[in-house]
Amino acid sequence: MTRKTWVSATAGILAWFAAGCAVAAPQFSFSKTTVLAGARLFAEHCSACHSVGSLRYNRLAALGMSKADIEKEIMLPNGANYLKGMEPAMDVADATKWFGIPPPNLSHMVRARGQKWIYAYLTSFYWDPARPSGWNNHVFPNAAMPDILAPWGGTYASDGKLLQPGLESPAVYHQQVAEIVDFLRYASDPSIFERHTIGPYVLGALVLLTLFAYLLKREYWKDVYNRGNGKQARGPKQG
Amino acid sequence: MSRFGDWLNERFPAREMMREHMTEYYAPKNFNIFYYTGSLLLLMIFLQLISGFLLMAHYVPTSQGAFDSVQGIMYDTRWGWLIRYMHVDGVSLIFILLYLHIGRGMLYGSYRKPRELLWIIGYLIYIMMMGEAFFGYVLPFGNLSYWAGQVITSIIHAVPFVGPGLTTLARGGPGVGSATLQRFLALHAVLWFLIIAALIVMHVLALHQVGSNNPDGIEIKQHKGPDGHPVDGIPFHPYYTVKDIFGVGVWLIIFAAIIFYAPTMHGVFLERTTFFRANPMVALPDVTPPWYLAPYYAMLRAIPNKYFGIALMGLAISLPFFLPWLDRNPVRSARYRPVYRMMIIIMAITFFTLAWVGEQPPLPKYFIIERLGAVIYVGFYLLLPIISSIEPTRKVPERVQS
Numbered sequence: 001m002t003r004k005t006w007v008s009a010t011a012g013i014l015a016w017f018a019a020g021c022a023v024a025a026p027q028f029s030f031s032k033t034t035v036l037a038g039a040r041l042f043a044e045h046c047s048a049c050h051s052v053g054s055l056r057y058n059r060l061a062a063l064g065m066s067k068a069d070i071e072k073e074i075m076l077p078n079g080a081n082y083l084k085g086m087e088p089a090m091d092v093a094d095a096t097k098w099f100g101i102p103p104p105n106l107s108h109m110v111r112a113r114g115q116k117w118i119y120a121y122l123t124s125f126y127w128d129p130a131r132p133s134g135w136n137n138h139v140f141p142n143a144a145m146p147d148i149l150a151p152w153g154g155t156y157a158s159d160g161k162l163l164q165p166g167l168e169s170p171a172v173y174h175q176q177v178a179e180i181v182d183f184l185r186y187a188s189d190p191s192i193f194e195r196h197t198i199g200p201y202v203l204g205a206l207v208l209l210t211l212f213a214y215l216l217k218r219e220y221w222k223d224v225y226n227r228g229n230g231k232q233a234r235g236p237k238q239g
Numbered sequence: 240m241s242r243f244g245d246w247l248n249e250r251f252p253a254r255e256m257m258r259e260h261m262t263e264y265y266a267p268k269n270f271n272i273f274y275y276t277g278s279l280l281l282l283m284i285f286l287q288l289i290s291g292f293l294l295m296a297h298y299v300p301t302s303q304g305a306f307d308s309v310q311g312i313m314y315d316t317r318w319g320w321l322i323r324y325m326h327v328d329g330v331s332l333i334f335i336l337l338y339l340h341i342g343r344g345m346l347y348g349s350y351r352k353p354r355e356l357l358w359i360i361g362y363l364i365y366i367m368m369m370g371e372a373f374f375g376y377v378l379p380f381g382n383l384s385y386w387a388g389q390v391i392t393s394i395i396h397a398v399p400f401v402g403p404g405l406t407t408l409a410r411g412g413p414g415v416g417s418a419t420l421q422r423f424l425a426l427h428a429v430l431w432f433l434i435i436a437a438l439i440v441m442h443v444l445a446l447h448q449v450g451s452n453n454p455d456g457i458e459i460k461q462h463k464g465p466d467g468h469p470v471d472g473i474p475f476h477p478y479y480t481v482k483d484i485f486g487v488g489v490w491l492i493i494f495a496a497i498i499f500y501a502p503t504m505h506g507v508f509l510e511r512t513t514f515f516r517a518n519p520m521v522a523l524p525d526v527t528p529p530w531y532l533a534p535y536y537a538m539l540r541a542i543p544n545k546y547f548g549i550a551l552m553g554l555a556i557s558l559p560f561f562l563p564w565l566d567r568n569p570v571r572s573a574r575y576r577p578v579y580r581m582m583i584i585i586m587a588i589t590f591f592t593l594a595w596v597g598e599q600p601p602l603p604k605y606f607i608i609e610r611l612g613a614v615i616y617v618g619f620y621l622l623l624p625i626i627s628s629i630e631p632t633r634k635v636p637e638r639v640q641s
Contacts, residue, residue: 111503191313191321198499
């Protein structure tokens, strides 16, 4: 990389950071509501190219979405099966031809990259006429993916200058990106709600058990302490 | 005893074994928190057997099917996530316990005569555990599994003459693939497990032959009461069984908290790169082992020559075998050996610093830490015969301090 690119990249990151601070830090409130909102946004914008192969559509029903709604709002690709993993609308062979690499399965992406990375990546695109797609990214330089969210989030130059405002206000837009990240976090860790529901009961039962075990131990060990003070110990056989 | 009990004991020595290993096995009464680790290790290894058995019922040992079958356990199998997190997080917790258990032995001189063989069997279990962990690590066939499998099996390549042949034998072919997964599964679930189980039985039998050491490092058998039992000893059952049940409770709270609230432990217990499918076309920028093997990897990297690096790693792993003969001081416990205690503390800090640095990318700024760590690690064992023969010691009490 030349010095100029370094300078512009650094400036871009600083500008992005400043913009992020000016708007709002990402709100990963993470609940079943934000996951379902993210799933709707994902189905609308991302599942044209990306699969979430490990997550079956019917998993969303467990989060409170009706089967009819899932079929209408999430299962957009033709031939999607309610009981099978989330598939992209686009043919993988076509996508590979158009983008150079197949768009990755996003099932485990948040576990692999972290939710902050995904959020930063999705909000760090800039207009770069030198790239075949016209887009480049500060977080993942020369990414094959174009900024498909630009119509909503706005188009920025590499130095962070707004070239064309998006349809959404920056606050709403960043909230929606955070919801997509929430959905992907759920997709990479689908046991999370179950774990957090059962967790307190398991820990509570174990704490109770440990408490009783401690009382039992204290009762038995009175003998040992008494023997240390010269009193007659209750041996294992007499006891 | 009941008639059934009599019938049984005429044919199987249940009562006798109970007496020998539980009710009439006298353990020192001054055990501290470090002495929970033995029973907790037994518990954790038993849990690994149960969870491993259930995982294996769903696992497909092929390069095409392994990653998806593991994800099937995580996404589609009822309670599958619980079983897998138990198995994965259990490994890191076992190594935490192993390091506390080994560190305890070093601190209180539990490797000294007459416990040399006890120490050697125990250290063998640790080495076998490293192999067991490595085989298991490759099985889910994420990208880290694939590259770790490639890198570790290529270490065998350095063996003179037969190295290349042995590497092919270990992998079951020129590269890591289905044949590797199948033989690693067989090693992980059958051969290695049986050897470890047999060594654990030997370790417990050897312990009960010589008796437990204690934080004061003195023999309780030297002071026996009129009944012939050590005055400072208490029967393992019921005193230590009830104490260990309490320890198990505390430990299970920690274990459950990790499983339910931080199952990947922020990428330390379950690394980020294991969530990418194995891909021979996408090399990882740096293949680092899990944290519990990282100290040896750091020492391997400390020397920029493959053969000398492997030699240093082999030396580092095998030096603790000689500890019983390297320590020449008549006093066992570090409680009464201030210099030795300081050496142990420095050694512990060095070991975990090496674990940290082994996880970092191979940058020149870390080389100095790796080399310094390797020098301290090896230096500990090489200087011990000299320091232990001249170090000052405090007066050792006659009886254990409670």
